[in-house]
Amino acid sequence: MNWTEERVELLKKLWADGLSASQIAAELGGGVTRNAVIGKVHRLGLSGRVKAVASAAPRPRKPRAPSHPSATLYRVQGNAALAAVPAPSAEVDRMPEVAVRPRLEAVSCERVTIMDLRECMCRWPIGDPGRDDFRFCGTRADPATPYCNYHSAMAYQPTTDRRRRNAA
DNA sequence: CCCTGATTCGC
DNA sequence: GCGAATCAGG
Numbered sequence: 663m664n665w666t667e668e669r670v671e672l673l674k675k676l677w678a679d680g681l682s683a684s685q686i687a688a689e690l691g692g693g694v695t696r697n698a699v700i701g702k703v704h705r706l707g708l709s710g711r712v713k714a715v716a717s718a719a720p721r722p723r724k725p726r727a728p729s730h731p732s733a734t735l736y737r738v739q740g741n742a743a744l745a746a747v748p749a750p751s752a753e754v755d756r757m758p759e760v761a762v763r764p765r766l767e768a769v770s771c772e773r774v775t776i777m778d779l780r781e782c783m784c785r786w787p788i789g790d791p792g793r794d795d796f797r798f799c800g801t802r803a804d805p806a807t808p809y810c811n812y813h814s815a816m817a818y819q820p821t822t823d824r825r826r827r828n829a830a
Numbered sequence: 831c832c833c834t835g836a837t838t839c840g841c
Numbered sequence: 842g843c844g845a846a847t848c849a850g851g
Contacts, residue, residue: 665843682834694844700835701844709836 663692665702677703772800784810786817 663669669690676686683703684696703709773788775797784799785808801810809817 684833696835697846698844700837701842704836705842 663690663694670702670706673699673702674706674708677708773797774800781805784808784813786810786813 672690673686676689683699687694687696687699774783779785779798782803782805784801784803786799788799789796799810799813803810807814
């Protein structure tokens, strides 16, 4: 499909009406993609419909045309180790705001790795298993139970109670 | 992950 | 001129 008069006119109209590029592409049909629409819009010089661009911050030119696909595979996003702030487990995070819920850090000050975990220590997981900052609570626990008092209270919270709290 | 427009550049 | 690929955001 090529850009005939009518199609361009329709494009202009729809663009002026505020339709998105993908919507216009669907309207035009003929296998036109939203990229094609956007490209045409730019070439027609009618971009910047709603808000001014003003984003400034010129994107660094991408090292396009990767001769080798795998060349794009490695790109360092950041140093994970530097950002290794022990995050509370999603489980704990989802816990309702119990009135007695102390700051997790205060309770789980031990924070032991699985290597240092002993029989008498709380096995409450802290963080994301698979991350190297994954720890267990490690606070003293009754040898008969896997958790310390605090985490036992969490683990064995009555379902009715939990449901009621979560509903709120 | 869905979407948006913006940009680059091989064709 | 065209538009896929890719970008930066929402």
